[in-house]
Amino acid sequence: MSYVFMKVLESAPRRYDLGIRLLSLGRISRVHREMAERGVSDGKRALDIGCGTGSLAIACARRGAQVTGIDISPHMLDIARRKVEQAELADSITLLQMSAIELDERFEPQSFDTIMSSLTFSELSDDEQRFVLRQCHRLLKDGGRLIIADETVPPSWPRRLLHLLVRLPLVALTYVLTQTTTRAVAHLKSKIADAGFEIEWASASLLGDFKIISAIKR
Amino acid sequence: MKIAKLLADFLSDVLQTALRALPFPVKTGLRKIGNPDRQSPVFVTCNFGLTVRRVMRALQGIDAYLLVANSRGINVWCAAAGGHFTSDDVVSVIKTSGINDLVDHRRLVLPQLSATGIERAVVEEKTGWRAVFGPVYTEDIPAYLDNHYKKTEGMRTVRFDLPQRLEMAIMWAFPVSVIPLIPLLIWWRHLVLPFVAVVWIIGMAIFAGLPWIPAKVVRADSHQGGPSWARYFVVFDPRAQKALLVWALLMGVLIAYGRLASDWHWSTLVGWGLASFAVALLFSLDLSGSTPLCKSGLHEDRLLRVEFDSDRCQGRAICREVCPKDRFQIDSKLHKASITSENECVQCGACIVQCPEDALAFVDPSGRRIPPEDIRRYKLNLLGERAKSC
Numbered sequence: 001m002s003y004v005f006m007k008v009l010e011s012a013p014r015r016y017d018l019g020i021r022l023l024s025l026g027r028i029s030r031v032h033r034e035m036a037e038r039g040v041s042d043g044k045r046a047l048d049i050g051c052g053t054g055s056l057a058i059a060c061a062r063r064g065a066q067v068t069g070i071d072i073s074p075h076m077l078d079i080a081r082r083k084v085e086q087a088e089l090a091d092s093i094t095l096l097q098m099s100a101i102e103l104d105e106r107f108e109p110q111s112f113d114t115i116m117s118s119l120t121f122s123e124l125s126d127d128e129q130r131f132v133l134r135q136c137h138r139l140l141k142d143g144g145r146l147i148i149a150d151e152t153v154p155p156s157w158p159r160r161l162l163h164l165l166v167r168l169p170l171v172a173l174t175y176v177l178t179q180t181t182t183r184a185v186a187h188l189k190s191k192i193a194d195a196g197f198e199i200e201w202a203s204a205s206l207l208g209d210f211k212i213i214s215a216i217k218r
Numbered sequence: 219m220k221i222a223k224l225l226a227d228f229l230s231d232v233l234q235t236a237l238r239a240l241p242f243p244v245k246t247g248l249r250k251i252g253n254p255d256r257q258s259p260v261f262v263t264c265n266f267g268l269t270v271r272r273v274m275r276a277l278q279g280i281d282a283y284l285l286v287a288n289s290r291g292i293n294v295w296c297a298a299a300g301g302h303f304t305s306d307d308v309v310s311v312i313k314t315s316g317i318n319d320l321v322d323h324r325r326l327v328l329p330q331l332s333a334t335g336i337e338r339a340v341v342e343e344k345t346g347w348r349a350v351f352g353p354v355y356t357e358d359i360p361a362y363l364d365n366h367y368k369k370t371e372g373m374r375t376v377r378f379d380l381p382q383r384l385e386m387a388i389m390w391a392f393p394v395s396v397i398p399l400i401p402l403l404i405w406w407r408h409l410v411l412p413f414v415a416v417v418w419i420i421g422m423a424i425f426a427g428l429p430w431i432p433a434k435v436v437r438a439d440s441h442q443g444g445p446s447w448a449r450y451f452v453v454f455d456p457r458a459q460k461a462l463l464v465w466a467l468l469m470g471v472l473i474a475y476g477r478l479a480s481d482w483h484w485s486t487l488v489g490w491g492l493a494s495f496a497v498a499l500l501f502s503l504d505l506s507g508s509t510p511l512c513k514s515g516l517h518e519d520r521l522l523r524v525e526f527d528s529d530r531c532q533g534r535a536i537c538r539e540v541c542p543k544d545r546f547q548i549d550s551k552l553h554k555a556s557i558t559s560e561n562e563c564v565q566c567g568a569c570i571v572q573c574p575e576d577a578l579a580f581v582d583p584s585g586r587r588i589p590p591e592d593i594r595r596y597k598l599n600l601l602g603e604r605a606k607s608c
Binding site (some may be wrong): 076099101102104124125126127128130131138183 | 288
């Protein structure tokens, strides 16, 4: 499944949640649950970079974590705020409208036990990805955990070709509707390692076009 | 190696000109031009491949740094107006490119047409750099530098000269001729060449001939009051006499060729007549929106007017710096701007977004005022349904 449709959904935030659930065939809720289970437990401080409509932040707060969710889009945050209130988790979730590029100014070093990010790195340029990863390293406590889930470039040529064939019609359609597209992240694992993390585990989809990577700050 | 690169660049240019409505993202970040030193100027551009290559070519011969910001592979003006090229993208490229360590000054030259989406005040506050809006066209940058970062009137006005008009014709003619190729190749292979020829000739003729179509016919807001379909028929508007004359001439040639040179049946003639009419109509539908000179006329409820509050104005002239139609005049004694109405507004909103005193705003046809903060937040493509619901 391709995530280029995210753009369609983002342009109409009210339909984002339903759409992303349908498009990922229910996978995204599972991914968020898995991330929350692996990443947080009672009383942990967590940061969600690119929290969108807040699904992952809510999943983490349900497990007892204190979550700070940041997103660049005020529209997405409007929805997130509503969902957080409905879930009665307003006390454990703080939502901030800011760019990931401002992480260096807005938080003190070692502020978080866990940092998570779902479907956000594919929105960032190469330089931005490296910058944000360096910031994650700064913001995490020693031994803290970074968990990233995103669309990734498949590791081998045949799979890349297959991925392209599946993705191309979706890209075209998305473009017609929204004039934008997303780019899968290349070399995510080595970028994370370059920022000073030790890869703990990783799981990839069949085509290798979607990955969850967990890493520890050393 | 160098020849391979030139060839690759050329092929990319051709492809991206033909498909320029699609995004072609290239790597963002720092590019060096010539041998820049610690005093060299710093320019910003989008990451649409064609634009980046053109900027690099135009800047050849000067030593400078170019920051390619993430505009999602879309050109400067469209991306800025559509909310894809924002203040945050500029802040990001400054922070992540390492430019802070490379130069001693803090002066950033932004493309003028980005002013509709990039807030100069936000960039300055978040980075400590002083941002100025440079010329519309990169070709003017050497003269702009010689002129000590001062723009002349010509540097801040958009043009639609013949090469640009032909590029726009290609942007339409390519997909319009390629998409029907699939059924044509399957069922009516003999019609492929004539059909492609008809599309390209009509497209090129309409855009090449644009200056001879009266401005009042092309202008979107000139059709208010008339029947609502009239604005889709620009080329066939009775007031566009020269266009109609050319059209009659083309039809004459078609009939003469069909009846005299080859033995066409009348139904074939009528078929080609209708086909060319349909193609011309397609180009005509949003002709005003296909120019950088006029606003699009497709949505009547989005024909906005700029409202100016003279009491708030302090005459800082930023509106004049960013208006691509040179509509503003500044009275330097009174410290007040005024709008000269001869040039039609393209409705880009740059003046509203940049005005430090919030002295400007859009007003829609129903009289509703759209304040500057809404335009800064939602950008232009969000002024419709979504802005109201959010």
